[in-house]
Amino acid sequence: MAKEKGTKPITSNRRVRHDYTILDTYEAGIVLTGTEVKSLRTGRASLADAYADLHNGELRIHGIHIAEYANGTWTNHAPRRVRKLLLHRAEIDKLTGKLTEAGLTLVPLSLYFKDGWAKVELGLARGKHTYDKRQDLAKRDADREIARAMGRRAKGMSE
Incomplete structure (x- = not known):
């Protein structure tokens, strides 16, 4: 099978731009299981109420709902589990400094496939x-x- 090229949008969170002022954006990889990837390829995900935070030097995302894969068996995933995000250490360190400021948070703006890899676009945001x-x-x-x-x-x- 040939490797995918380009970007394929899965879902976006339009409400975020209404509720927050986006100061900066970051692209991060997301650690997924096999059934999660299959479910995303069918477009079954929601970013409502999702946010990212730092925990023990790692970036994690909470609240993304990825529906269970219809053809999955006992190997199916939990729809709202906490998922690890993949960023370079320098970017995580820079975000650590910014997130300690009062009123700033990381919110997911969109979820998409880029060259076959699942990515999430994060926005460093301040509430309106x-x-x-x-x-x-x-x-x-x-x-x-x-x-x-x-x-x-x-x-x-x-x-």
Whole structure:
């Protein structure tokens, strides 16, 4: 069988960008069992309520739900088990310093296959307040209205 090339998205967590301000992103490998990989290839995963943390110098991810493989037997995995993430030691050390800051957390943004390997994109994030969310929504609406007006003007239509 030929080796896979390119990226194949599995799932993404769109809610994160609404609830958090993403300061930096990291790509990490994820340690999986055989039935987890088969289940991911069918696209059966959810990143809702997932987060990553440091424990004994290792990066781990909690709360990712990977559904049990339909054709699995007694070798099937637990859907919400804690999984180890794979990053270079220098990146983990850099993250350790940043995560000690108040209010910063690591949240998964997306899960995908890259050249056949399962990867997770992590975002170093700071939580947004309610008024920040309202400002973002108002700015997005204003930008949309400006784009509409520019489009109408370009087409020669009057207001």
